[in-house]
Amino acid sequence: FIQVGQCGLQVGQQFWRDLLSLETETSEKHSKKRNDSSVHSFVSLCKKDSHTLHLVLVDSERKVAQQLRKDARIPSLVKEENVVTDKCGRGGNWAYGYHGGRSPSSSGSGPALLATALERHRREVESCDRFCGTILMHSLAGGTGSGLGSHLIEAIRDELPVPYILSVVVAPHRSGDSPLQHYNSLLALAHIQEYSDGAIIFQNDAVLEDIAKLPKKEKKEKMISQSMMEINQYIGSCISNAFRPVSGTRSFIAHGSEPWELLKSTCPLPHLKLVTPSHSAGVTPSWDQLSSRLLQSASVNSVRYSNKAHSVSTTSVIRGSRANISTFEQRYMAGYRSKSEKCYNFVTWNPFPHDMWLSREQQFSENKTMSSFSNSSVVLPYLNTVVEKAGGKLAERAYVHWYKQYGCEEEDFGVAMETVNTIISNYHYYCQT
Secondary structure (H helix, E strand, O other): OEEEHHHHHHHHHHHHHHHHHHHHHHHHHHOOOHHHOOOHHHEEEEEOOEEEEOOEEEEOOOHHHHHHHOOOOOHHHOOHHHEEEOOOOOOOOHHHHHHOOOOOOOOOOHHHHHHHHHHHHHHHHHHOOOOOEEEEEEEOOOHHHHHHHHHHHHHHHHHOOOOEEEEEEEEOOOOOOOOOHHHHHHHHHHHHHHHOOEEEEEEHHHHHHHHHOOOHHHHHHHOOOOOHHHHHHHHHHHHHHHHOOOOOOOOOOOOOOHHHHHHHHHOOOOOOOEEEEEEEEEOOOOHHHHHHHHHHHHHHHHHOOOOOOOEEEEEEEEEEEHHHHHHHHHHHHHHHHHHHHHHHOEOOOOOOOEEEEEEEEOOOOOOEEEEEEEEEHHHHHHHHHHHHHHHHHHHOOOOHHHHHOOOOOHHHHHHHHHHHHHHHHHHHHHOOO
16 A cells, blocks of 8 residues: 555545554454454565554655654554654645655755655565555645555555556545645546556545435534545544455355456556445444445436436445345345446446445344445546646646746647546547446
8 A cells, every 4th residue: 555645645644544443343352363454465574473554655745744753543553664764745846746856946855755655666566465456545635645646556656567557536626725736637647557557546525425424413423524624534434344355145256356356347448547435324323225226326426417327337335234234135136236237337348347246244243334336427527527627728828937937848738638538538439328
């Protein structure tokens, strides 16, 4: 794992909290060994009874990394040398994050930050018993997340051309985050398409809408407010649900390979790499209520698309106690599969468009979770907005000088624009019935 920038660090913090809380609950109630826990797939055994995460934290400022190090659970699992920081931010500028300082007034420490992060990543790769790939968490809008994140993806692909690269990215609000957000998103999306194998893309506006739809009683119990912390918690919980080991299922998924199986399932074509997630969880709601909430979220996303959106491939991850999963299989699974076919409007050329993972968790767990990850044309409105807004500013040459002073040329914008337009064309072509 590599978490890049403020957004990547904060989302990752919620992800690890979710996994570690599950591990603690298992250990306390069942005295499980750590190698049977949720985090075993991501843990390195350094010394006897000593565990650290295969994790590198990278940021251009120290503040967020220092706050994460104060988390009661996480610091002991992160190697101190794997916290790679700089002394100044990247000003929300993709070029500054990607190239580092090139202007006379800059610190010039960008290349050193990149080199150090790559060296820490190399050491973690070499310490793995079985290395399948790298998962990066970063934003599309920030200078560090989008710029340095793009450069890390490119450098890792050059150094390790075969293993998987999966990005977990957060797209900004439609407006208001930064005047440079559409430029940054355009350039970062182009690099993700070029060098990664897939990306799970969380759109802040869609996440807020999902949070707002929670029942009032549930909002009060969970103290959910529409804040950045709650967005991070939602994203962290959704990722955790996908990446945790799947147990007691009939699918042939090796322990620890869940992220890569998800990638292979949802991204069957190299032209289509953007996966849209939905998530629903709770203790009191029935399976029918949870599935309705999940599919309603997917349907709302589909409505944003002018025509009926089509899904190339979708993976549903359903977790619960043995009794709850048995109930789901017997009473609700057939209905959920039927409703999913109508909701996701699968393309006809894919004979197996819907993969379903059922995981029987420990019997003490009464919580039920459902997540779906769909590679569909529902992402088109966001891509169209990025191209439209970035193209409009580029036509007026707005803010272009801010990028040129750090080594970005106008040709880079043209190449990125062409790449994202090709993504849009591919989704239109392959998502026809």
